[in-house]
Amino acid sequence: MTEEHAxxxxxxxxxxxxxxxxxxxxxxxxxxxFDFGALNIWIxxxxxxxxxxxxxxxxxxxxxxxxxxxxxxxxxxxxxxIFIGLTFFDVLYR
Amino acid sequence: xSGHVHKDYTGAKFGMWLFLFTELxxxxxxxILYAVYLARYPQEFVSAGTELDVRFGAGNTLVLLTxxxxxxxxxxxxxxxxxxxxxxxxxxxxVSAAIFMINKYFxxxxxxxxxxxxxxxHLKELxxxxxxxxxxxxxxxxxxxxxxxxxALLILWTMLMIARGKVTGEDWVLLENAGxxxxxxxxxxxxxxxxxxxILH
Amino acid sequence: xxxxxxxxxxxxxxxxANYPGILGxxxxxxxxRIGLLYFWCIVVFFSVGVLLGLLIRLELFxxxxxxxxxxxxxxxxxxxxxxxIFLFIIPGIPAAFGNLIMPIQLGARxxxxxxxxxxxxxxxxIGAALALTSLFTGGGPPDTGWxxxxxxxxxxxxxxSLAAVAVFILGFSSILTGLNFVxxxxxxxxxxxxxxxxxxxxxxxxxxxxxxxxxxxxIGITVALLFVERIVGTGLFDPTxxxxxxxxxxxxxxxxxPAVYIMILPGMGVVSDIIPVFARKPAFGYxxxxxxxxxxxxxxxxVWAHHMYTSGMSDMAVLVFSFLTFIVAIPSAIKxxxxxxxxxxxxxxxxxxxxxxxxFILLFTIGGLTGLVLGAAATDVHVHDTYFVVGxxxxxxxxxxxxxxxxxxxxxxxxxxxxxxxxxxxxxAWGVILIGFCVLYISMKVVGMQGMPRRYYDYxxxxxxxxxxxxxxxxxxxxxxxxxxxxxxxxxxxxxxFGSNPWGGATLEWQVPSPPPTENFDDDPVVTHGPYDYxxxxxx
Numbered sequence: 001m002t003e004e005h006a007x008x009x010x011x012x013x014x015x016x017x018x019x020x021x022x023x024x025x026x027x028x029x030x031x032x033x034f035d036f037g038a039l040n041i042w043i044x045x046x047x048x049x050x051x052x053x054x055x056x057x058x059x060x061x062x063x064x065x066x067x068x069x070x071x072x073x074x075x076x077x078x079x080x081x082i083f084i085g086l087t088f089f090d091v092l093y094r
Numbered sequence: 095x096s097g098h099v100h101k102d103y104t105g106a107k108f109g110m111w112l113f114l115f116t117e118l119x120x121x122x123x124x125x126i127l128y129a130v131y132l133a134r135y136p137q138e139f140v141s142a143g144t145e146l147d148v149r150f151g152a153g154n155t156l157v158l159l160t161x162x163x164x165x166x167x168x169x170x171x172x173x174x175x176x177x178x179x180x181x182x183x184x185x186x187x188x189v190s191a192a193i194f195m196i197n198k199y200f201x202x203x204x205x206x207x208x209x210x211x212x213x214x215x216h217l218k219e220l221x222x223x224x225x226x227x228x229x230x231x232x233x234x235x236x237x238x239x240x241x242x243x244x245x246a247l248l249i250l251w252t253m254l255m256i257a258r259g260k261v262t263g264e265d266w267v268l269l270e271n272a273g274x275x276x277x278x279x280x281x282x283x284x285x286x287x288x289x290x291x292x293i294l295h
Numbered sequence: 296x297x298x299x300x301x302x303x304x305x306x307x308x309x310x311x312a313n314y315p316g317i318l319g320x321x322x323x324x325x326x327x328r329i330g331l332l333y334f335w336c337i338v339v340f341f342s343v344g345v346l347l348g349l350l351i352r353l354e355l356f357x358x359x360x361x362x363x364x365x366x367x368x369x370x371x372x373x374x375x376x377x378x379x380i381f382l383f384i385i386p387g388i389p390a391a392f393g394n395l396i397m398p399i400q401l402g403a404r405x406x407x408x409x410x411x412x413x414x415x416x417x418x419x420x421i422g423a424a425l426a427l428t429s430l431f432t433g434g435g436p437p438d439t440g441w442x443x444x445x446x447x448x449x450x451x452x453x454x455x456s457l458a459a460v461a462v463f464i465l466g467f468s469s470i471l472t473g474l475n476f477v478x479x480x481x482x483x484x485x486x487x488x489x490x491x492x493x494x495x496x497x498x499x500x501x502x503x504x505x506x507x508x509x510x511x512x513x514i515g516i517t518v519a520l521l522f523v524e525r526i527v528g529t530g531l532f533d534p535t536x537x538x539x540x541x542x543x544x545x546x547x548x549x550x551x552x553p554a555v556y557i558m559i560l561p562g563m564g565v566v567s568d569i570i571p572v573f574a575r576k577p578a579f580g581y582x583x584x585x586x587x588x589x590x591x592x593x594x595x596x597x598v599w600a601h602h603m604y605t606s607g608m609s610d611m612a613v614l615v616f617s618f619l620t621f622i623v624a625i626p627s628a629i630k631x632x633x634x635x636x637x638x639x640x641x642x643x644x645x646x647x648x649x650x651x652x653x654x655f656i657l658l659f660t661i662g663g664l665t666g667l668v669l670g671a672a673a674t675d676v677h678v679h680d681t682y683f684v685v686g687x688x689x690x691x692x693x694x695x696x697x698x699x700x701x702x703x704x705x706x707x708x709x710x711x712x713x714x715x716x717x718x719x720x721x722x723x724a725w726g727v728i729l730i731g732f733c734v735l736y737i738s739m740k741v742v743g744m745q746g747m748p749r750r751y752y753d754y755x756x757x758x759x760x761x762x763x764x765x766x767x768x769x770x771x772x773x774x775x776x777x778x779x780x781x782x783x784x785x786x787x788x789x790x791x792x793f794g795s796n797p798w799g800g801a802t803l804e805w806q807v808p809s810p811p812p813t814e815n816f817d818d819d820p821v822v823t824h825g826p827y828d829y830x831x832x833x834x835x
Contacts, residue, residue: 006103008174011167018163025155025287029148032292041132044288051284059166060277066104068481069111076115079509079596080122083549084129086597086615090545091130093611105407105482112474116512123516123546127531130542138537213528222537229529229536233520 007064017058024051103267110271114278117241121282124234128289131226138223143293145210146231150201151291154194155283161190162280165249165273173263177256180269184253187276191246198239202232231290238282245279248272307713307810324409325813327711329416330394337391338780340382340423345773347375352735352769355762358754368752369438370453374430376441377458381465382423384696385554388561389507390419390472392703393500395711397476399804400494402485402822404814407478411471418468425461429454440750442551445532445543449524456525459518466511466518466550469557473507476500485803487822491585494802494826495578498585499564502592506553506560510596514550517543541606548599556595558692559659560588562699563630566652568826569706570634572800573649574641575835577827580633587626587633594623604672605679613672620670627663631656646798647721651702654729658694662687665740680750683743689736701728701779706798708787713809715793716786724782727775734768801825801832 028047036043057063062070132139168183205228209216212229220228252272255261261268308327312319320328351371354361363371398406406412430436433454439447443462448455480493480501493501521543523529530536532543571578578584600608600616634656643649665687669675678684709715742761747754754762796805803822807815824831 009166009170011170014163014166014170017166018159021159022156025152025159028288028292029152032148032288040293041289044292045285048285048288052281055162055277055281055284059162059280060274065107069108072108072111072115075505076118076509080119080125082596083119083122083513084126086600087126087130087545087549088133089615090541090600090608090612091133093609102407102482105478108481109408109411109474109478112477112508113470116470116474116508119509119512120516123513123520123549126546126549127542130539131537134539135537212523212530218536224537226531226537229531229538233523233529233531237519 007061009058009061009064013058017054020054021051024054101265101267106267107270107274110274114274117278117282121234121237124230124237125285125289128230128234131223131230135221135223135226138221139227139293142220142224142227143290145205146291147201147204148291150197151287154197155287157190157194157197158280158283161187161194162277164190165276169266169269169273172256172261172266172269175263177263180256181253184249184256187249188246188253191242191249194242195239198235202235234286234290238279238286241279241282245272245276248275305713305808305810307808308813309810311813322413324405324413326394326398326405326409326412327811329412330391330396331711332416333386333394333419334391336420336423337383337387340378341387344375344378344383345776347371347378349769349773351375352766354752355754356766357763358756358759360752363752365752366435366438369440369750370430370436372750373437373440377426377437377462379692380441380554380558381426381462382419384558384692385465385469386419386472387558387696387700388565388703389476389500389503389557390415390469392496392565392700392707393472393476393561396707396804397497397500398479398483399807399811399815400497400802400826401480401483402488402803402816402820403479403483404816406475407482408475412475415468415471415475418464418471422461422463422465422468425457425464429457429461433457442547443518443521444547445521445524445540446534448521449530449532456522459522459525462518463515463522466515469507470511470515473504473511476504477508480504485820485822489822491582492822492825495567495581495584495588496561496564499560499567499588502588503557503560503564506557506592506595510550510553510557512550513546514554517546517550520546541603541608544603544606545600545608548602549596552599552602553592553595555688555692556591558696560591562655562659562696563588565699565703565706566634566655567630568800568802569648569652569702570637571827572798573644573646573652574638575644575799575829576637576641577825577829578633579636579639580629581825581827583629584633587629590626591623594619594626598623601670601675604675617670617672621667624663624667624670631660644798645722646705647716647718647725648702648706648798650722650725651698651705654725655695655698655702658690658698658732662690662692662694666691678743680748681743682739682747682749685749686736686738686740686743689739694732694736701725704783707804708783709790709793709797710804710809711811712787713792714787714790715797716783716790720782721779724775724779727778728772729775731768731770731772731775735765735772736768738762738765738768796834799829799834801827801829801834 024047028044031043031047062073164183164186168180171179171183205211210228211217212232217225217228249272252261252269255268308325312323314322320332323329350362354363354368394412434452435454437453437455437458438451439455443455443459480497520531524532530538532538532540534540567578567584598616598620600612601620604613668678669684669687705721738761742758745758747758793809795808803820806820829835
């Protein structure tokens with residue numbers, strides 16, 4: 001059961017990530033107070049993506065997993081992007 | 095790669111990740127709808143979105159991020175042999191889940207008291223885009239809340255297994271997978287928060 | 296379930312159960328037992344579906360009300376669709392034969408998560424039970440067609456809500472099977488079983504399992520939204536509440552189009568495995584078939600809106616999806632050419648599994664080519680929602696997946712039970728099925744071209760002759776099916792025992808005894824050659 005390669009992440013790393021997540025939360029709330037027009041949603045999504053990347057990479061250990069896990073995650077995200085993207089060929093041009 | 099490893103740690107984790115992808119796509123269906131309706135009703139989404147209380151959303155973000163920290167640390171704690179600390183951290187996660195749901199209860203109650211809920215008379219007087227916003231808000235946060243409850247039950251089960259010595263510092267795959275599930279609940283919320291609560295305040 | 300006597304055939308996994316009697320089956324985590332549970336359930340549901348199909352055809356024997364009212368007819372075709380799609384075709388090959396064969400082909404003792412595998416079967420049974428319950432409870436059987444389109448499905452008083460729950464649960468079952476298979480193929484391959492030595496059937500299951508994982512959740516959320524729309528009134532698809540009914544169609548087909556590849560890919564895998572064995576030649580273009588399976592899985596996710604050309608979506612979307620649809624034809628054609636090239640100059644043995652596989656190629660190709668008529672937007676507009684569509688998808692789904700399922704039965708069931716059916720009767724049944732099939736479904740295509748719409752219990756008198764021809768075809772087909780099943784089941788229970796390898800296959804399932812022992816292999820196998828290397832396997 002024990003796997004030599006299963007990385008043991010120290011508490012300190014987790015705490016740092018947690019602080020970073022809180023800072024990013026403050027930033028996203030602050031950014032929402034200003035109107036950047038059409039950019040609003042992309043700024044919000046960008047920060048959310050950054051936050052979720054931190055959670056996936058460190059909290060969920062994706063950084064330490066083998067390539068298979070990363071590739072699979074990429075495939076899942078790509079397919080979701082395709083679903084949303086192709087739907088917009090209908091929505092935007094109707 | 096041999097064929098008869100009865101407990102394949104990597105395999106178990108990989109299976110869990112595959113399951114998380116299905117959860118991601120499940121919520122993905124709702125995000126598709128959100129994107130489509132946002133594109134169609136940008137003004138109404140802003141006017142309806144300002145009705146949501148950002149304090150509830152931000153508070154729950156804080157709660158979930160912290161609970162995620164607890165779960166992440168609990169694995170390190172268990173593998174270092176600190177069983178007591180592990181249980182404390184997991185208990186902290188369950189308390190966080192409870193706080194999250196209580197917050198949600200008050201948030202929904204306030205909305206419902208204002209007559210904003212699916213099928214209500216007041217909702218039907220709003221603009222179509224605002225109706226869509228509140229409907230999808232209820233569905234998305236409702237489905238997410240359901241996942242919070244399931245995740246908390248999963249953590250509770252893991253605590254029980256740790257207490258009974260079935261999950262240990264040498265054999266912690268159940269904790270790892272329950273943790274992965276909990277982080278997913280956090281991940282979804284990381285997107286729900288700005289999309290619903292912060293849409294141009 | 297096992298009638299075999301220990302003296303004639305070593306009973307293999309039939310002889311070992313953790314619990315007595317039926318409990319040893321429904322609580323077994325052995326992939327072969329679970330596979331057989333699926334198989335027998337699927338055969339039962341298929342029979343019910345066929346019966347409903349016969350009733351539908353009987354109603355259409357003459358214009359006007361023949362044997363049922365319009366409402367009953369609506370319920371009948373809905374049920375026929377739901378049963379055939381969700382209870383037969385989707386789980387058919389992957390859940391039944393995937394479970395039975397795939398771990399052995401990999402040299403594994405079981406799937407990666409045996410308990411989860413059992414749970415999948417239970418979810419399948421529960422989902423099926425709920426689907427059947429929805430017929431007799433609430434406001435009567437659902438009458439929406441298997442597609443559950445809003446706004447009708449959100450408003451009809453029939454029991455759509457329960458059917459939606461059933462579909463959700465069946466989807467969950469399919470997802471769990473998919474993730475189990477992907478993990479198994481990644482983690483449990485025997486020593487020497489490199490990726491390029493995996494049999495093509497298992498490769499097709501791998502591609503299928505990824506679609507199951509990545510597309511099925513969308514149907515989950517779609518029917519969940521339909522459910523809450525009906526119960527709570529969250530009108531996300533309701534125009535009076537700002538919703539968009541076409542978005543339901545998008546979400547529905549985002550799953551249900553990839554789902555047709557969940558249905559057909561394993562069938563293609565069966566054919567890819569059978570043809571080399573009976574041609575006594577290595578599979579031509581092994582790598583091309585592997586890549587085309589993955590390409591179909593991917594490209595199949597890009598084309599869903601070709602079901603919606605007349606729905607009122609944008610012209611731009613019609614153009615884009617029509618173009619993308621034609622891309623899928625490429626990997627499908629690659630497979631067909633490779634199968635034919637495998638047969639070319641082979642020493643062909645015309646045994647029943649090959650015959651069914653050949654009818655797959657014939658019928659699937661006809662179905663695929665008529666699919667191009669539907670994929671091209673300009674021609675689709677004319678035949679949309681006519682019997683041409685019904686004819687087309689019966690050619691690909693029944694002529695494709697159905698025939699592959701029959702091929703798999705004739706190829707692998709003797710392996711599992713250790714006894715052989717009568718090959719002459721099986722061949723006769725195959726001929727009868729093929730004739731009945733063509734009479735039935737070619738008539739549908741013709742009458743569809745003439746403009747007969749689908750899902751109507753009535754038609755204008757001009758269509759009477761050809762509808763009667765189709766109905767007669769359905770009787771021939773049903774007789775052929777009956778003959779095939781009776782012969783097959785008689786054979787596997789009472790037929791002659793044979794050795795471990797009646798067809799001369801080189802894949803691992805033919806190296807173990809028939810029936811296979813509980814954990815498949817006494818010693819972990821070491822794979823030293825490819826799946827179709829008959830020389831190194833010592834068969835040629």
